[in-house]
Amino acid sequence: MTTASPAPELSLRDKPGFSDLQGVTVEHGLNTQDMVVNIGPQHPSTHGVLRLVTTINGEIVKDMEPVIGYLHRSKEKMAEGRSYFQYQPTIDRVEYLSSFYDHYVYVTAIEALADLKVPKRVEYIRMICMELNRITSHLLWFGTFLLDLGATSPFFYAFREREAIFKLFEDITGARMMYNYFRFGGVNADAPPGWLDDVRKVINELPFRFDEYEAIANKNPIVMDRCIGVGVTSYQDLLDYGVTGPSMRACGVAQDMRKTNPYSCYNEVEFDVPTATEGDVYARYKVRMAEMRESIRIVHQLLDNMPGGDSAELRKLEKEHAKVAEEIAAAKKRVTVAKKNEEAPNAADVAKMAEKAPELPFDYRTTGQKVNLMVFKPPAGEAFSMVESPRGMLGCYLVSDGTPKAYRVKWRGASFSNLTILPSMMIGNLYPDLMAIFGSLDIILPEVDR
Amino acid sequence: MTNEPSKSQHIEAPADDNRVLSGLLEIGRGLKTVLSHVGREAVTLEYPEVLPDLSVRFHGRLCLLTKSDGTDLCIGCKACARVCPCDDLIQIEMHRDGDKKPVIDQFTIDMGRCIFCGNCTEVCPVDCIKMLPDFELADYSREALVLDKYDLTLKGEDADEWRRTHGLAPSVT
Known part of the structure; x- marks a missing residue:
């Protein structure tokens, strides 16, 4: 069960921004009627499509209700x-x-x-x-x-x-x-x-x-x-x-x-x-x-x-690493397919070289994991x-x-x-x-x- | 969570004569700043005569790169169509010839509905569908904005030039 409480009395003096008007008794002054003004939906100052249904009395806003949803695109x-x-x-x-x-x-x-x-x-x-x-x-x-x-x-x-x-x-x-x-x-x-x-x-x-x-x-x-x-x-x-x-x-x-x-x-x-x-x-x-x-x-x-600094330096570093990787790959190939007039490099040496191969630090990459x-x-x-x-x-x-x-x-x-x-x-x-x-x-x- | 702020301070308005003087001074200061812009270099471009300096990554008109000899690079995998956020924007029809090589019969892109997000360019496995720094796409009818394979395909040397400026291996065979 809900109990309806009476709407709070609108006291203009308690509201912020009223200080400039102190001394002017708006409520008892001019006997003006409320007017509803529709601001928007097409209005240059609403920065988009917003409608504000505003009730004004003279220059004072009595009520305002924003109507939204014009730009809803799910x-x-x-x-x-x-x-x-x-x-x-x-x-x-x-x-x-x-x-x-x-x-x-x-x-x-x-x-x-x-x-x-x-x-x-x-x-x-x-x-x-x-x-x-x-x-x-x-x-x-x-x-x-x-x-x-x-x-x-x-x-x-x-x-x-x-x-x-x-x-x-x-x-x-x-x-x-x-x-x-x-x-x-x-x-x-x-x-x-x-x-x-x-x-x-x-x-x-x-x-x-x-x-x-x-x-x-x-x-x-x-x-x-x-x-x-x-x-x-x-x-x-x-x-x-x-x-x-x-x-x-x-x-x-x-x-x-x-x-x-x-x-x-x-x-x-x-x-x-x-x-x-x-x-x-x-x-x-x-x-x-x-x-x-x-x-x-x-x-x-x-x-x-x-x-990693500027990407130009990083690309240079990457190229150097690629060069070393190429050398290692070539050495590995020579271990397996030694030509007639060529001495095969020691397999252990190549393995060591591959271990020491420089790698781009993880923090320097632009994608953590593809x-x-x-x-x-x-x-x-x-x-x-x-x-x-x-x-x-x-x-x-x-x-x-x-x-x-x-x-x-x-x-x-x-x-x-x-x-x-x-x-x-x-x-x-x-x-x-x-x-x-x-x-x-x-x-x-x-x-x-x- | 955080401290509650003190009650809002009421800012005292300065006395009237003081206000006029300080107001005039501040308006003068503002006008001085505005007037100091007169001698500065213009930042606007005389557009149709002077074109903007666009970045190489610019998201412009879509195109299909070709091999260096001008034959199709596209393999018809339809990856671009799958990641496109617009429905049925990219339409591809292909068949395989006697050697099981892909032949692209039709490749249509409706540039009128394209949102230039660049998703298609990112997933293309053969670096075929790419974007050009071309933004002057206006036309008189919607039909004219639907580009077919002939409109989209670049010549061999243009494709090479594109690859050169974007750091890819220039010649593809």
Whole structure:
């Protein structure tokens, strides 16, 4: 039996963001009627296909209901009809601003299932890709967020830097957005020769660009007026709605999967988790800007400690090893088929030589263990893996029944939970603040609808 | 798990005259940054005249490499069709001749539905189906986007050139 409790009286004064209107008695002032406004589904500021059914009274939002599902493409069901490798490219199309993360959770879940060992070089390349992807995602957020607030130039500047990083992605994966690069137990191909230097060049430049962005936006009176004290969330609300990522860290919670449960090689790099205590739109902005700088710090460390160094050197080393292997093979052949005028080498010597043959260290490889992608069957079981994506906690739960197709794949996207908090942040707030608050949450709709 | 944050701090708005002055200063600083971009080198490309410098791994139009003498390299194993995430995108018809050698009768790819993931290029056992750095694929009808074996196949010397630029053994017989 359920007992219906009366809806809590809406007290505008208790709601965040109301401080600016203190002294104005809205409830008893104008005798206005409620009006329903449909925001979206096609709206430039919803960054996707989202419909917000909003009830407003004057400028105050009384009620808001997000209507989702316009972009539903049955991502989870698709996994059940395709082999593991066949399903992989479709993951890209869901969280298209940071799809390296989606691939990473999917691939690590399978690696945990099939018990595949991953070389360190692979993990380092994956981490570089992911951290750069975090920067591109935050750059796009920065540009569009300020565009929502009315600033046009930062959008172009952010896209210029994003383009430089996309060029790096194109060099290593062959695609600018739909990467399909990580594989079970490795990566598709090693980084091209000189790629690490290219990365270094780009990320050396970026902090100066960030300084420029901050000179434009940080203390701009319009940005400050529209962001400070707007859309404040409480710690309890965040917990109730399952909000993760920068929105949570802007409330003073240093919750970052990279620190709290380090996956990949995040325990080998030094970095801070930027937090802010205010919990408003401006705090979220500051946290994301600081996160980009931390990502650069991580990438610098990864580049310096890359096992095997640049791939040009690695190819040289591989060639030397191949040469030695050839010599040994030739010597072995001579032991068995000695020609008439030739002395056969001592079999024991050859065996010794073969023992001492140099081998590429496991950590230098780009695939831990070759798997046949067409008939790959992880053993029956289940696995869950999660990462800290630019939007928060991203998880993939995978159940295998031992066939080439997954029995069930469940995704936990950060955007969905982050969107559910929007009504509670908006009710009692000013309608014109909607775009600032919604923009600050950094939601990507295909991930909400999946 | 973690410490509960302190209550949100209310940020004091500066006094009015102060605000105007600091606001003007900050807008000036922002404008200075924006204006400093005027003298910088343009990052945009004059597209149809200037083509972008694409990477060798670029996921573009699919093609079929041939042997150095221009004969078919494909062995008709259909591995590419099996790993393709799009249904029936790659269609292959083949038979075996008197010496049990594979003969490809038909090889069609619907580029209109291709998502350029590169799965097919990865599993090809003979390095036959590959991708070109060609992205100008627009056409006037959907039918024109369905490429048959003749459209897809590269000439012998082009295939050699492809292999040379991608670090494979150039001549295949």
